[in-house]
Amino acid sequence: MDKLNMSRHISGKFNEELEAVRNQVLNMGGLVEQQLRDSLYAIEKSDHELAEKILQRDFNINAMEVQIDEACVQIIAKRQPAASDLRLVIAIFKTISDLERIGDEAERIARVALESFNNDQQQFLVSLENLGQQVLSMLHNVLDAFARMDLDSAYEVHQMDAQADRQYEALTRQLMTYMMEDPRGIPKVMNVLWSARSLERIGDRCQNIAEYIIFFVKGKDVRHVSAESMERTVKGPGVGKK
Amino acid sequence: MDKLNMSRHISGKFNEELEAVRNQVLNMGGLVEQQLRDSLYAIEKSDHELAEKILQRDFNINAMEVQIDEACVQIIAKRQPAASDLRLVIAIFKTISDLERIGDEAERIARVALESFNNDQQQFLVSLENLGQQVLSMLHNVLDAFARMDLDSAYEVHQMDAQADRQYEALTRQLMTYMMEDPRGIPKVMNVLWSARSLERIGDRCQNIAEYIIFFVKGKDVRHVSAESMERTVKGPGVGKK
Numbered sequence: 001m002d003k004l005n006m007s008r009h010i011s012g013k014f015n016e017e018l019e020a021v022r023n024q025v026l027n028m029g030g031l032v033e034q035q036l037r038d039s040l041y042a043i044e045k046s047d048h049e050l051a052e053k054i055l056q057r058d059f060n061i062n063a064m065e066v067q068i069d070e071a072c073v074q075i076i077a078k079r080q081p082a083a084s085d086l087r088l089v090i091a092i093f094k095t096i097s098d099l100e101r102i103g104d105e106a107e108r109i110a111r112v113a114l115e116s117f118n119n120d121q122q123q124f125l126v127s128l129e130n131l132g133q134q135v136l137s138m139l140h141n142v143l144d145a146f147a148r149m150d151l152d153s154a155y156e157v158h159q160m161d162a163q164a165d166r167q168y169e170a171l172t173r174q175l176m177t178y179m180m181e182d183p184r185g186i187p188k189v190m191n192v193l194w195s196a197r198s199l200e201r202i203g204d205r206c207q208n209i210a211e212y213i214i215f216f217v218k219g220k221d222v223r224h225v226s227a228e229s230m231e232r233t234v235k236g237p238g239v240g241k242k
Numbered sequence: 243m244d245k246l247n248m249s250r251h252i253s254g255k256f257n258e259e260l261e262a263v264r265n266q267v268l269n270m271g272g273l274v275e276q277q278l279r280d281s282l283y284a285i286e287k288s289d290h291e292l293a294e295k296i297l298q299r300d301f302n303i304n305a306m307e308v309q310i311d312e313a314c315v316q317i318i319a320k321r322q323p324a325a326s327d328l329r330l331v332i333a334i335f336k337t338i339s340d341l342e343r344i345g346d347e348a349e350r351i352a353r354v355a356l357e358s359f360n361n362d363q364q365q366f367l368v369s370l371e372n373l374g375q376q377v378l379s380m381l382h383n384v385l386d387a388f389a390r391m392d393l394d395s396a397y398e399v400h401q402m403d404a405q406a407d408r409q410y411e412a413l414t415r416q417l418m419t420y421m422m423e424d425p426r427g428i429p430k431v432m433n434v435l436w437s438a439r440s441l442e443r444i445g446d447r448c449q450n451i452a453e454y455i456i457f458f459v460k461g462k463d464v465r466h467v468s469a470e471s472m473e474r475t476v477k478g479p480g481v482g483k484k
Contacts, residue, residue, distance in 0.1 A: 062465070065465070066465060066466065070463065073328065073332060076328060077325075077328055080322040086319055090315060094339070176428055180425045180428050183421065184422070186418055186422050197439075221308050223308060224308065
C-alpha cells in the first residue's frame with residue numbers, strides 16, 4: 001500500500017521535493033535521537049566531554065529546522081498541495097517544531113551532565129536513567145512511525161506516555177524525599193529534577209508527533225480529544241464505544 | 243500604510259477569510275491573556291474558586307486552536323496564498339500553537355493556586371507576582387504587536403525576555419535557599435518553583451510569537467539568529483554592525 005500516495009503526482013519533480021523534505025525530517029529526527037541518547041549516557045557516566053559535544057551540536061538541529069521550514073513554505077507556494085500532500089506538509093511543519101524542542105531539552109540534560117555527582121547521588125541518576133530509556137524508546141518509535149506513516153505504531157507511542165508520566169511522578173517523589181533528608185544536596189537534586197521534567201516533556205512531544213501522524217493518515221485532528229475518541233479514530237468506528 | 247496588504251486581493255472573499263481567521267487569533271489571545279492574569283490573581287489571593295474556573299476554561303482554548311488550525315488549512319487548500327498571505331497563514335499556525343501552550347502553563351499555575359499557603363510562604367508568592375507581571379505584560383504587548391503586525395513592538399517584547407530570565411533566576415535562588423532553611427516546606431516550595439518555571443516558559447513563547455511577527459513583516463526567519471543579526475533584520479542593514 002502506497003500510504004504516501006507518491007504515485008499519483010503527475011509532476012515527478014513534486015514527488016522528489018516531497019521525498020527530499022521527508023528525508024530531511026528523518027535526518028533531523030536521527031540527530032535529535034542521538035542527542036537524547038548521548039545526553040542520557042553523559043549523565044550516567046559523568047562524561048563531560050560528550051556533554052560539551054551535545055551543546056555544540058544543538059546548533060545543527062536549529063539550522064535543520066529553519067531549512068525544512070523554508071522548504072515546506074516553498075512547496076506550499078510553488079506546488080499548491082491539496083488533500084494528503086497538504087496534510088503531509090503541515091504534519092512536517094509541526095513535527096520539526098517539536099523535534100527542535102526535544103533537542104533543546106536534550107541540551108538542558110547535557111548541561112546537568114556537566115555537574116559532578118558523588119556516589120550518594122548515583123541512586124537517583126539510576127531512576128532518571130529508567131525514565132530516560134522509556135522516553136528514548138518513545139522517540140525512536142515515533143520517528144519510525146513517521147518514516148512509515150504507520151498509524152498503529154503512532155498510536156502505541158501515544159499510549160506509552162502514561163507509563164512515562166508514572167515514572168516521572170515516582171521519580172519526583174523520590175527526589176523530594178531525598179531533598180528533605182539532605183537539604184545541603186538540594187541544588188544538585190534540583191538539577192536532576194529539571195532533567196526529569198525535561199524527559200517528561202520530551203514524552204509529551206513524542207505524543208504530539210504521534211498525533212500529527214494520525215492527522216496525516218486519518219485526516220482528523222486528534223489533539224485534545226478523549227482517549228475513546230482517539231481509539232475510534234485509529235481503530236475504526238466500532239471500537240471504543242460502549 | 244496597509245501592512246497586511248489587504249487591499250490587493252481581487253477576491254473580497256479571500257480578504258474576509260483572512261480577516262476572520264486573524265480575528266479568531268486575537269480572540270484566542272485575549273482568552274489566553276485572561277487565563278494568565280486570572281491564574282496570577284488566584285495564586286496571590288489563594289482564590290480557589292477562580293482557579294477552578296481557569297481549569298474549566300482551558301478546554302475553550304484547545305477548541306479554538308483546532309478551529310483556527312483547520313481554517314488555515316482550508317485557506318491554503320482553497321486560496322493557494324503566496325508571498326505575504328502565505329507568511330501570515332504560517333505565522334498564525336505557529337502563533338496559535340504557542341498560545342495554546344501558554345494556556346497550558348496558566349492551567350498549571352492555577353493548579354498550584356489550589357494549594358493553601360501560610361503566612362510564612364507569602365514572601366515568595368510576592369516574588370512570583372513580580373515575574374508574573376513581567377511575563378503578563380510581554381504577552382499583552384506581543385498580542386498587541388500581532389494585532390497591528392508591528393515590527394518595533396515585536397522586537398521590544400523580544401528584548402523584554404532577558405529581564406524575565408533574570409527575575410526567574412533570582413526567584414529560583416531565593417526558593418532554593420528557602421528549601422534549605424525549612425526542608426518540611428519543600429513540597430509546597432517546589433510547586434511555586436514549577437510555577438516560576440511556567441512563567442519563564444511563557445516568556446519564551448512570547449518571544450517566539452515576536453519572531454513570527456518579524457518573519458511575517460520582514461520575510462526573514464529570525465529564530466536561532468544572533469542578537470546582532472536580529473537587530474539588523476528589524477532596524478535595517480546599517481544597524482548592529484561594528
